[in-house]
Amino acid sequence: MLFKIYILQIIFLINLFGNNSYPINTTWDIQLQGKINENYNVQMYEIDLFDVSSDLIKRLQNKNIKVICYFNGGAWESFRDDERDFPKTVLGKIMDNYPDEKWVDIRSELIKPIMEKRLDLAVEKGCDGVDPDNMNGYINDTGFNLSFNDQIKYNKYIAEEAKKRGLVVALKNDLAQISELVDNFDFLVNEECFEFNECDKLKPFILQNKAVFNIEYKKEYIENSELRAKICKKSKEMNFSTLFLSLELDDSLRITCP
Numbered sequence: 001m002l003f004k005i006y007i008l009q010i011i012f013l014i015n016l017f018g019n020n021s022y023p024i025n026t027t028w029d030i031q032l033q034g035k036i037n038e039n040y041n042v043q044m045y046e047i048d049l050f051d052v053s054s055d056l057i058k059r060l061q062n063k064n065i066k067v068i069c070y071f072n073g074g075a076w077e078s079f080r081d082d083e084r085d086f087p088k089t090v091l092g093k094i095m096d097n098y099p100d101e102k103w104v105d106i107r108s109e110l111i112k113p114i115m116e117k118r119l120d121l122a123v124e125k126g127c128d129g130v131d132p133d134n135m136n137g138y139i140n141d142t143g144f145n146l147s148f149n150d151q152i153k154y155n156k157y158i159a160e161e162a163k164k165r166g167l168v169v170a171l172k173n174d175l176a177q178i179s180e181l182v183d184n185f186d187f188l189v190n191e192e193c194f195e196f197n198e199c200d201k202l203k204p205f206i207l208q209n210k211a212v213f214n215i216e217y218k219k220e221y222i223e224n225s226e227l228r229a230k231i232c233k234k235s236k237e238m239n240f241s242t243l244f245l246s247l248e249l250d251d252s253l254r255i256t257c258p
Contacts, residue, residue: 073132
């Protein structure tokens with residue numbers, strides 16, 4: 001009887017920790033445009049939900065690589081298959097530097113079936129998890145009067161719906177709300193914490209042994225090997241998984257810390 005209880009406890013712990021988060025120092029790649037380079041020896045790939053095929057996901061998973069599928073959780077995109085699903089009433093201002101994207105009113109119930117359909121698509125294609133982007137509209141000029149609590153409520157909703165479907169889920173940036181959301185999300189995808197001196201804000205994820213995947217785009221970091229080495233040293237000390245990439249995320253440039 002004791003042996004049976006022991007086995008059940010092990011299974012419980014595997015289900016609780018093994019499937020619900022990616023541990024610190026997980027190796028990874030992210031490519032959202034162009035033909036996916038499948039040749040990196042990493043533990044996790046992040047690729048676009050709409051553009052990726054189920055066959056590609058299976059090929060990566062057959063190499064023991066987890067696949068995270070990217071989608072826009074906080075904005076409408078004119079080039080997506082479901083762009084007509086968004087009522088005009090939920091569309092806000094055009095996003096800075098992205099003329100084909102508009103912020104959406106995350107307070108609206110009309111958004112939920114669209115996002116749930118995207119999560120269903122992730123399950124259908126076989127994704128292991130999702131990375132919903134633009135989950136910090138409340139600090140941007142969206143055209144809506146979004147509050148801190150509006151964002152918290154929406155982000156928790158997305159995380160809950162992902163987990164209902166057996167998907168792990170990333171918190172994308174949204175640094176000011178990390179302490180409120182770290183328990184709801186399985187890992188963090190961050191952009192440019194070293195460039196903007198924000199890396200200390202990511203520590204709550206590390207303290208829970210949840211991976212922090214960081215991207216740096218700054219040209220100086222890419223061209224200056226000594227400066228990059230300093231960033232890599234700090235990244236390793238903080239247990240981050242840092243990549244230096246092109247802003248287009250098209251595999252045209254990729255540098256890892258040694």
